[in-house]
Amino acid sequence: MLLSIENLRVSYDRIKALHGISFDVDEGEIVCIIGANGAGKSTTLRAISRLIPAEAGSKMTFMGKDLLDYPADKVVSELGISHVPEGRRLFGNLTVYENLKLATFARKNGQDIQKDIERVFAIFPRLEERINQKAETLSGGEQQMLAVGRALMSGRKVMLLDEPSMGLAPLLMMNVFDALRDINREGTTILLVEQNARMALKFASRGYVLENGNLVLSGKSEELLNNPEVKKAYLGG
Amino acid sequence: MAFFLQNLINALQWGSFYALIALGYSMVYSVLMLFNFAHGDIFMTGSYIGFFVASGLIALSATGTVAMPGWLILLLTILISMFLTSFVGIAVERIGYRPLRGAPRASAAITGLMIGIILETGNLALLGASRKKFPDLIETQTFTFAGVSVTNTKIMIVAVSLALMLALHLFIQRTKWGMAVRAMAYDFFVVPLMGVSINTIAVLTFAIGSALAAAAGILFGVAYPILDPYMGILFGWKAFVAAILGGRGSVLGAALAGFLLGFIEIFVAIIFPSTVRDLIAYSIILLILTFRPHGFFGEAYSAQLRL
Numbered sequence: 001m002l003l004s005i006e007n008l009r010v011s012y013d014r015i016k017a018l019h020g021i022s023f024d025v026d027e028g029e030i031v032c033i034i035g036a037n038g039a040g041k042s043t044t045l046r047a048i049s050r051l052i053p054a055e056a057g058s059k060m061t062f063m064g065k066d067l068l069d070y071p072a073d074k075v076v077s078e079l080g081i082s083h084v085p086e087g088r089r090l091f092g093n094l095t096v097y098e099n100l101k102l103a104t105f106a107r108k109n110g111q112d113i114q115k116d117i118e119r120v121f122a123i124f125p126r127l128e129e130r131i132n133q134k135a136e137t138l139s140g141g142e143q144q145m146l147a148v149g150r151a152l153m154s155g156r157k158v159m160l161l162d163e164p165s166m167g168l169a170p171l172l173m174m175n176v177f178d179a180l181r182d183i184n185r186e187g188t189t190i191l192l193v194e195q196n197a198r199m200a201l202k203f204a205s206r207g208y209v210l211e212n213g214n215l216v217l218s219g220k221s222e223e224l225l226n227n228p229e230v231k232k233a234y235l236g237g
Numbered sequence: 238m239a240f241f242l243q244n245l246i247n248a249l250q251w252g253s254f255y256a257l258i259a260l261g262y263s264m265v266y267s268v269l270m271l272f273n274f275a276h277g278d279i280f281m282t283g284s285y286i287g288f289f290v291a292s293g294l295i296a297l298s299a300t301g302t303v304a305m306p307g308w309l310i311l312l313l314t315i316l317i318s319m320f321l322t323s324f325v326g327i328a329v330e331r332i333g334y335r336p337l338r339g340a341p342r343a344s345a346a347i348t349g350l351m352i353g354i355i356l357e358t359g360n361l362a363l364l365g366a367s368r369k370k371f372p373d374l375i376e377t378q379t380f381t382f383a384g385v386s387v388t389n390t391k392i393m394i395v396a397v398s399l400a401l402m403l404a405l406h407l408f409i410q411r412t413k414w415g416m417a418v419r420a421m422a423y424d425f426f427v428v429p430l431m432g433v434s435i436n437t438i439a440v441l442t443f444a445i446g447s448a449l450a451a452a453a454g455i456l457f458g459v460a461y462p463i464l465d466p467y468m469g470i471l472f473g474w475k476a477f478v479a480a481i482l483g484g485r486g487s488v489l490g491a492a493l494a495g496f497l498l499g500f501i502e503i504f505v506a507i508i509f510p511s512t513v514r515d516l517i518a519y520s521i522i523l524l525i526l527t528f529r530p531h532g533f534f535g536e537a538y539s540a541q542l543r544l
Binding site: 049050051071072073074075076077082083085089091092093094098101102103104105106107150154155 | 413416417419420422423424426427429430431432433434435
């Protein structure tokens with residue numbers, strides 16, 4: 001098991017956001033967590049990245065290491081878990097190139113960095129055209145490409161993706177998901193959280209359903225796509 | 238015209254002190270959204286560290302083992318004191334602010350005030366109440382061009398200040414550390430996702446801000462050689478005004494506003510008696526803020542995005 005989450009509990013100011021969820025992700029998989037707004041999807045990813053604290057009793061292991069021993073920056077730089085946050089959160093005052101470069105802050109080898117930047121540009125040629133533009137001047141689609149590119153630069157064992165489809169026109173969304181599939185084929189495990197359940201389940205091989213801080217269902221994507229409850233609640237009947 | 242130029246030069250020197258100190262306020266604010274109210278006292282501490290370093294170097298030079306000219310002693314004093322004072326800033330961050338990272342803003346603000354009081358009274362306890370006289374390091378020479386007289390110390394003070402500001406600008410724009418500072422100013426919360434430690438960048442900004450305050454403290458000592466433990470209070474407040482006037486978190490704005498403060502104070506003092514200088518100068522600044530509430534380069538929105 002690459003990533004294993006056991007009994008993860010998170011609260012914000014005494015309000016419980018996650019009530020002890022457990023799930024796991026195998027090497028090379030694409031796994032999705034679907035759920036409505038406020039179900040706790042982003043909280044789950046933030047807890048794995050260590051951006052927010054998990055409560056006592058939570059267990060998270062990655063390749064046999066206890067995630068709780070790592071501060072947020074080391075989760076990225078030492079464990080190779082990257083996180084594309086909700087709303088992309090690019091550094092708008094930095095250029096496209098600087099956004100990519102910053103994600104390699106902890107890395108030493110300059111040649112590797114250059115090669116990785118070229119690889120990002122091979123996946124998203126649009127970014128190379130905009131290389132010296134400030135990130136805040138990019139269109140929504142380009143911003144999502146940069147957010148994914150930036151995650152590729154920071155760590156590539158696992159990529160945590162928070163609503164990559166948000167705010168994208170269908171065609172652009174397909175482009176981004178095609179690129180993500182290529183990234184997965186090259187060895188990056190993907191954990192995706194999405195409100196767009198149909199898109200997510202078509203993309204992932206397995207899925208979990210999160211409701212009010214509890215995982216209520218899990219299974220292969222086809223099973224979930226055909227599950228009457230999932231159909232009713234998340235796929236528009 | 239000569240009269241105007243004369244005062245312009247005085248204002249440039251006076252503004253240099255404010256600008257150098259304001260940069261420290263502004264940098265720390267931009268990355269941590271925190272006003273380090275101990276910063277004026279770090280300026281004072283830097284000035285005293287400069288006093289001891291300069292005195293030590295003079296004594297060393299006097300023994301004849303390494304005879305150094307005055308300008309070299311001054312240069313070494315600035316560099317060594319900047320280095321040493323940066324650790325004062327690092328200690329202030331580590332001991333005073335870091336434990337309160339998640340605490341309400343007001344707690345962090347009073348922490349700064351308390352650290353300031355500790356630095357002032359600690360100085361008093363260690364060194365006693367007598368004032369220190371900053372040693373004369375370079376012989377003052379006066380040059381006169383077309384009725385305008387300039388001393389070599391004034392030229393040196395303005396030149397060193399501008400050089401430090403340029404160095405800071407290049408550091409922030411050209412290095413990966415500077416890039417991380419800019420990123421953190423834009424969006425604090427996701428910086429760790431880039432593999433960048435927030436604590437490291439916080440320490441960096443405190444170190445740089447304190448080093449610049451130390452430079453200001455030594456340059457001030459060269460121009461006005463009497464040091465006392467409370468010298469940082471009013472200076473700190475005024476530099477804080479400059480940091481806000483420049484636009485919170487704007488490095489360029491803080492530097493320019495520092496100089497503007499110098500100009501306003503000097504030119505007000507030409508027209509009015511010096512007893513009402515600050516009364517009038519700061520009324521003018523209040524008026525400016527009324528029309529530009531976000532300062533000169535501040536964003537109308539808070540650039541910081543949080544969870």
